[in-house]
Amino acid sequence: MSPHASPTHAISLNPATGKVFAQYPFEQAADLEQSLSRAAAGFNVWRKEPVSVRAEQLRRVAKTLRKNAESLAQMMTAEMGKPIAQSRGEVEKTAATCEWYAENGPAMLASEKTSVENDKAWIDFLPLGPILAVMPWNFPIWQVMRGAIPMILAGNTYVLKHAPNVMGSAYLLRDAWAEAGLPEGVFEVINVGNEGVSSAIADPRIAAVAVTGSVRAGSAIAAQAGAALKKCVLELGGSDPFIVLADADLDEAVKAATVGRYQNSGQICVAAKRIIVEESVLPAFTEKFVAAVKALKIGDPLVEENYLGPMARYDLRDELHEQVSKTLSEGATLLYGGEKIEGEGNYYAPTILADVRPGMTSFKEELFGPVASLIAARNAEHAVELANDSEFGLAGSVWSADVEKARHVAARLETGGVFINGYTASDARVPIGGVKKSGFGRELSHFGIREFCNAQTVWLDRR
Incomplete structure (x- = not known):
């Protein structure tokens, strides 16, 4: 038991x-x-x-x-x-x-x-x-x-x-x-x-x-x-879209995606879970993102330099690993992690899944742990379509050098909050809450x- x-x-x-x-x-x-x-x-x-x-x-x-x-x-x-x-x-x-x-x-x-x-x-x-x-x-x-x-x-x-x-x-x-x-x-x-x-x-x-x-x-x-x-x-729950348009500052977007997905060991409702990137910049973004995630330190949460600790419960770690395994069996690509860390404690390796598409487990379900899903979008219009293809609607992010274009994208997202050139967060000065499920x-x-x-x-x- x-x-x-x-x-x-x-x-x-x-x-x-x-x-x-x-x-x-x-x-x-x-x-x-x-x-x-x-x-x-x-x-x-x-x-x-x-x-x-x-x-x-x-x-x-x-x-x-x-x-x-x-x-x-x-x-x-x-x-x-x-x-x-x-x-x-x-x-x-x-x-x-x-x-x-x-x-x-x-x-x-x-x-x-x-x-x-x-x-x-x-x-x-x-x-x-x-x-x-x-x-x-x-x-x-x-x-x-x-x-x-x-x-x-x-x-x-x-x-x-x-x-x-x-x-x-x-x-x-x-x-x-x-x-x-x-x-x-x-x-x-x-x-x-x-x-x-x-x-x-x-x-x-x-x-x-x-x-x-x-x-x-x-x-x-x-x-x-x-x-x-x-x-x-x-x-x-939430499965927040993190949209990166082709004109975005990729270095800043990568920093935000890393914090937005792996803070609190990924156990956040409002988090960068589905990272949707215009395909023209997806290879460059992916290279930078993988490097940033590999640099994260995981271990004893009492050691201050460790950015990731264990997951809160072992049953949740098991559930997360099952979701990752199912997504891979559905055709996604494992770029990094994807495994329980052996030994004492409920540690799960920070994980990146690529080639994630609608219908796959990590696209349609909430993954409450240190797992990011990379999703290719043909253009901004397609990015909005992918973002809204979810039963959740808590929050989302849009990254672009053109703020007006980003605001136009934000206005079409079916979410309770949108953060332009920033990762999702809760703050007393603004309301937080969702739509849909x-x-x-x-x-x-x-x-x-x-x-x-x-x-x-x-x-x-x-x-």
Whole structure:
């Protein structure tokens, strides 16, 4: 049995060593009841606090995160194998986002004027209540906090159901909020299985649901939220196109493709997964890209110069290897990697597949690991066609010296975000979210903070 499949405990297993270092017993119904009660009681207190007070709380959280940055980073690296430098960067990015929302969020929640004469109608943005958040393991701190920060600033309370293999990170986050002085019940952590999630969704105290994860998980949770008539926001899988047009700066495109595909050992929803290159420059791009990937160091994630660590779970490594093998059997060419690295830990060699075409496994499925697929496009029009030939629509990149041409390409991509001459990323200043099977709704920016608000119309003297 997989150590992650325990019927009684969430298990943290170090993917660099294969050794279990922590077990957390799943909560019983009475424990869940207490957590939901605290979240509901906390909401009744927290919603009454002025937004300026909530913003100041975020500033204290930022300081607490920085104070505890090393313990948070070490926990992430131990639990899911993220290279330590990237773990530290994740904590800093989260702290900076607390400060950004503290500075900019209150204006997003201010009453909004309407065109009704004499300013007699306006829109208030009011909190909904306790929000259940079902979160993944690949960014144990950032993924949680990029949703929690605006939700809590808006006056909601937050109930985190984290992935079983990163519960240590979940509890450290809970401790950080508490250390910063957050009232009881505003940030809750529940350690439950699928049955507990279903119970929480059905509970009338939960006002809405946020999910980041697989299409299968998102679909199941959205169905339950829909049955309970509760709003949900879904950020699901992605197979982002990274389009390189013939006039692009190939050196810069290669640098970005390397980071965009292999950061976090390739375990990112928003990442350069399908690299679509105009065929006139594909040979030159390929030569440079292979050289860049070969230069990446893989190994112990606690060694700072290692850019790739192990994959988070051995079952995911097995699944990835099967996808690579199937793609090769379908006619793709292996340029580099394509193998599990023998020995201790869940290491998978950084891999490049060439001659990938529509219908092949790595073209149509999401590969959640350090594998890039190179795809030839006849021209820009064909590149758009290839990019949109996917059930996913999270984000994408376009590389060209002609920005207007790139914007024209971007406007035809069926994705929630497009990055011109840059690799995909999440940033508090802009929304993130997808279309098609990548989900719906948005996180971050003013779109994200208002997703979990009641946009209440107030109209005086309408006669």
